[in-house]
Amino acid sequence: MTDAQRPWWKDAVIYQIYPASFKDSNADGIGDIPGITRSLDYIKNLGVDTIWICPMYDSPQIDMGYDISDYQKVYPPYGTVADMEELIHQTHSRDMRLILDLVINHTSDQHAWFKESRSSKDNAKRDWYIWKPARYDGNGKRQPPNNWRSNFGGGSAWEWDEHSQEYYLHLFCVEQPDLNWDNEETRKAIYDSAMTFWLDKGVDGFRIDTVNMYSKNPTYPDAPITDHDAEWQSAGVIYCNGPRMHEFLQEMNAILARYDAMSVGECPHTPDRNKVLQYVGAKQKQLNMVFQFDVVDIGMGSVFKYQTKPRAYTLPDFKKAVLRTQDLLDGTDAWTTAFLENHDQARSISRWCDDSPQWRVRSGKLLALMLASLSGTLYIYEGQEIGMINIPKDWTIEEYKDIDSKDYYNHVAEQSGNDSAKLADALAAIQYLGRDNARIPMQWAPAPNGGFTDASAQAWMRINDSVTDINVAQQLHDKDSVLAFWRRTLSIRKQHNDLLVHxxxxxxxxxxxxxxxxxxxxxxxxxxxxxxxxxxxxxxxxxxxxxxxxxxxxxxxxxxxxxxxxxxxxxxxx
The missing domain is CATH 2.60.40.1180 (Golgi alpha-mannosidase II)
Structure with missing residues (x-):
């Protein structure tokens, strides 16, 4: 196989870091960029080639950094641009690479672009976001432009702006207005501000958030009614994979190619293999690979993901989902990914195996073996290598931070009149599937605050009770630990690279x-x-x-x- 057919990112093992929860270097209770820099040797010794940093940009943190107010600044509690430059330098000095999260379907409503856009209908940046006039029902009551449901909270995906007398689209939080990618000037500003600025500083690529949502159906039709009890309907099949997606991704790829930078896109609502291949086929020159949701979506509710019971799947369901991600390589020029955890998913031991004290170590090793045997680029999430598990079942909803989980719990409370049984079911589903399971601070040591921050500090989120038994310090020199097994397994994956990776x-x-x-x-x-x-x-x-x-x-x-x-x-x- 030629070098052109086997670029660096195909054989990489990529370690994902959630900055707020990885390592606090200054005792303010929040993880930061210097904390990551000081941990690079630990990551490299695991057998990792590349690190991926979740959004570290300036942000009001309504959605934990996925609401960006300035692409060219760093969220102050995480550090500075100079800290990022040092992290890039130190990563490269260890023969490792670094990729960033690229969140460009939407910005924060505090971004300067949106502040201008909403200031008046005549503003030069008005068309940089998606604005629509109201429609009116038979009683003359103002209604949003269509029936699309927001991904968070169950309400409308449209928000009325009283000042400029129109609705703007937000597929996620109200504070996350969608950018208008049909505007060429907007796209150029996105490329310059969010991509080229960081590529010039040496980053090696991007994980691209919601990569198939940039081109919307230009008629903005109503979504089919799948939830007859709700006013607003799930619309992913309409706003994903729109008519200009391939054009936009080819523009982005042309920029990345100049830097030999990689791309991996988050690709929801795309079960059709042929549609995925149109994005990741090498000849298409769009994306190097995508994260498909076939595996991690198993057992989730069809309307709300938490509208389900824990373990509502069978092992054959799991196998067939894995097959769909692996099958992308069969007879094609495409590439794929192998992962079970990320910042949006529960811990894999708790989700797919047994996180009891009796079986959790063996379960963590079983999943390491399975993942190391799958073709494609392998992604590991912080704490996965030590077998971190979900939040304890006896924690109340007050311990949870994620807007998605809290919005769903509040939705159930409102719909049910605070029915205790229904709220218990909601909390059980959140404990099993919730995003906070991945966002809880990294467990470094059996110490106050888990070694994540100083004992005297107030960690931004409660440390998992399992820290006394599951932590880096105890596993570093234990040949039978999950950490030792991950090191061994990744070494075997590299030794048998052709077979296990390709x-x-x-x-x-x-x-x-x-x-x-x-x-x-x-x-x-x-x-x-x-x-x-x-x-x-x-x-x-x-x-x-x-x-x-x-x-x-x-x-x-x-x-x-x-x-x-x-x-x-x-x-x-x-």
Whole structure:
């Protein structure tokens, strides 16, 4: 395979960092950029090539930094632009790369662009955002332009601006107005301010937020009614993958290509494989890869993601979702991603395995084995490497910070008249699926504030009670820890790079409700993953007959014919 076919980002292992929660260097209770810089050796020793920093830009923090008020400044509690320049330098000096979050579907309503835009209908930047006049019902009552539901809170995606007498679109928070990408001047300002400014400082690419929402259906039609009990309807199938998406992404790719910079896009509401391939096929020159939501959306509610019960899925559902992400590589020039955690997802051990003290270490190692066996660029989220787990079930809603979770809980309270049973169900779903599970501070040591910040400081969010048992300090020199196993597994992934990173995925025994098994093939080489995703002993499935299978690595020392609870193995064919 030529260098052009195998650019650096295909073989990378990328470690995602949530700045507020990673490491506090100045005892103010909030993680910061210098804290990341001081932790680079820890990250590199894990076996990581690249770090990805969640939004560190200036922001009112209504949506934890995904509401940006200035792309060229750093949120002051995190540090300064000079701190970012030092982080970039120190990362590169360790032969690692750094990518940033690119949040450009919307800005904060405190961004200077939006302040101008809403100042009057005649302002030069009025068309930089999406403004529409009201429509009126048969009683003459003012109504939003359509029935689209906001992604947060369940209300309308349109907000009335009393001053300028029009509605503006916000697919997320009211404080996150959507930019108008159809305006060429707006796009140029986005590229200059959010991309080129940081590429010139040496960043190596971007994770691109909501990458398929920039081009909206120009007629802004009503969404189909899927929730008959609600006034506002889920509209992702309408506002995603609009008519000019490919044009816009080709413009962005042309900028990235000048810097040999990578792109990975967040691609929701796109179950159609052919649509995904149009974004990530190499010949398309748009995106290097995307995060598909097939796996992490399993078991979520169809209207509201929290309108569900914990573990509302089967293992075959999980397998088929993994297949859909891996299948992108079969016979194409596309690339894919492998991940189970990020800043928007619950902890994978709690979500897919068993986070009880008896099984959580083995569960963390099982998931490490599975992820290391999947093709594509591998993404690890902070704390995943030590087996961090979800928030305890006895925490009340007051401990949660995420606007999405709190808005849903308040919605249920309002709709149900504070029905205690319905609120308990809502909290159970939030505890299982909520974003705060990933945003809780990193567990560095069994100390006050978990070593995340000084013992005397007030951490911005409560430290998980599990910190006394799950932390970096205790695992660093423990050869049987989840951290040690991740290091070993990532080393094996690099040793068998062709097979594990670039191999073709073949799913076996699809309907087995307890055991997940698949083969990886690259030229004449083959590997086999087998994992018992249950708390009981299970029979090893019949191995494929194409050769003699030799054990390469497992998450327990086992020579038994049967699989122990939560046991995983990788074999190579001889």
């Amino acid at each position: 191999g073709t995925f073949r799913l076996l025994d699809v309907e087995n409700p307890h055991v997940f098994s698949f083969v990886k093939e690259y030229q004449d080489r083959k590997a086999l993953f087998i994992g018992n995703f249950s708390g009981e002993e299970r029979q090893v499935p019949d191995l494929p007959t194409e050769g003699r299978w030799r054990g390469l690595v497992g998450n327990i020392d086992s020579h038994e014919d049967d699989l122990a609870p939560w046991e995983g193995r990788i074999y190579l064919v001889e």
